[in-house]
Amino acid sequence: MTIVVIGELINQGGGSVRNEELLKRFKSKIDFIFIPSIRWNIYPALVNLNYCRRLKEKIFELNLNIPDFILKLLEERKKYSVLNLINFISQRFGNVELAYSQAEIIEDLLLLSKLKSKHKGFIIQGFWFQHDIIKDFKFERSANPDLSVATVLINTIKRSLLRNIYFHYIIKRITFINTINPMNPEYTILTRKKNILKNVIFPGNAVTVPIIDSSKKEDYFIYAARLSPPKGFLLLPFIWKEVVKKEKVKLLITADRNTNDRNVIRLTKLIKKFNLDKYIEFIGYLNKENYYPKISKSKGVIIPSLGDSYSMAILEALSLKTVYIGLKLPTLEYLYKDIEPVFLEENVNGIAQRILRILNMKEEEYNSMFDNEKVREFLKLHQSWDLVAKLELDTFLKLIK
Structure with missing residues (x-):
């Protein structure tokens, strides 16, 4: 066999x-x-x-x-x-x-x-296409706010139409x-x-993280995902320009800035456009020994993904007693609707407002979100x-x- x-x-x-x-x-x-x-x-x-x-x-x-x-x-x-x-x-x-x-x-x-x-x-x-070219166009447009409508339309046709043809054959x-x-x-x-x-x-995923004291948070947030448009990384400057109007807080990005990577260049242009150089910092790709402490000390993990299915980053954040903030997706609502430290917002402005509310939380209030039986059971299931x-x-x- x-x-x-x-x-x-x-x-x-x-x-x-x-x-x-x-x-x-x-x-x-x-x-x-x-x-x-x-x-x-x-x-x-x-x-x-x-x-x-x-x-x-x-x-x-x-x-x-x-x-x-x-x-x-x-x-x-x-x-x-x-x-x-x-x-x-x-x-x-x-x-x-x-x-x-x-x-x-x-x-x-x-x-x-x-x-x-x-x-x-x-x-x-993953979460790759909607089987509806109009929905796919909206997806691509949201994920690529720096591109022209014509470019997004061409990309949608390539991505959506070809995938539909292939899947029709494969299925x-x-x-x-x-x-x-x-x-x-x-x-x-x-x-x-x-x-x-x-x-x-x-459970479809699992995570094992070291035991780290996560009770003392520092005033920064972190984007802990690939620089891929469906992950929503190009939405970060739009979120952060709203945040810094009220609070001068940093966003850390786990990627290298000094590179010719096309997506880094696209993100850097938006950061400069909104004058956010002082507030958005590239910290490079971290190994696990450095990654986990960085997550545990942050006020929150922010991934405004437009197409997540069962994100490892969310499981890691929860395991390190760090809140997750993202967009409301049916896939994420299905998994995390009863998990208090997971905040799923309707739009970019909702994410910005949630960040500001978390910044103003008292330490006891923040930590109490994880002192919850549903959270403990969920994490135990995913170990x-x-x-x-x-x-x-x-x-x-x-x-x-």
Whole structure:
């Protein structure tokens, strides 16, 4: 019996962390062949030597069973188009019992659809499209306030229309879908197909953080996410210009300012436009030893994401007794509606006003939000990667018993 798992490694973000934690645990339960993500691993490794080295190091660190022809690809680093890569890899597999993708990355799903397998499935981790080009346009417009309407429209067509076409093709070849959040628009749309097995993984994430005294907060807030437009990082200057009208408080961003990264440049332009250089500070990418204390001392984690599903950053903030402030999304409301230190606001102005109210909270009032049975139970439920791995593994093992 052959099982194939496709997944993303080594990249920043909760999805990659989740994949690695689950792969470690899958290994103790089943034998499987692993294929690194086409889009986020193999293709970048063929064009970037340092990235290729990091990927190979992670593969060997996790002791993953990678096909020899993929290792040879990484060794030779010949250039392929993404579609040629997908065809090259899929043609070298015979029949397999089950194939599974650890995320809904289009390129990985195209590979999944081409594998000869009785059972094919994937898990929806993110929040990528609404299946409605008008809603998608509004999403893109909100996430990219610095771009022209024409540019946003072109991006929407590329993003929304192409994903819809691909999913229409892929979904006909899928037998099961998992999700970590049933309110995810993709899940509600894709599972309308009646003969697809549907599974909700809850809890869908876990987090383990060191014990740190978080009772003494300092007057700063922190953005702790990737600089990706769907994460809402370009909304931060619009929020902060409202905050500093009342309180001269700092926002820290976990990214490097001195870089040619396009998103950093876009954010920097907005910071300068609103004259916020004194109040928004780039502190670089932090390792966990420095990251957790920074979160624990902050007054709040701010991620005005337009498309979160099951954010690791929220779990980390709660575990470190730090409030989270973001936008109101059906996916986040589903998970956190009864969790007092999670504030979900209607818009940018609502986030700014919430920040000001938190700044004016007394220490006892702030800390009391975490002295709550619902918060304790929620965090206890999200402490075990073993549980998450078991729940996810069960969804496809039951198909091949």
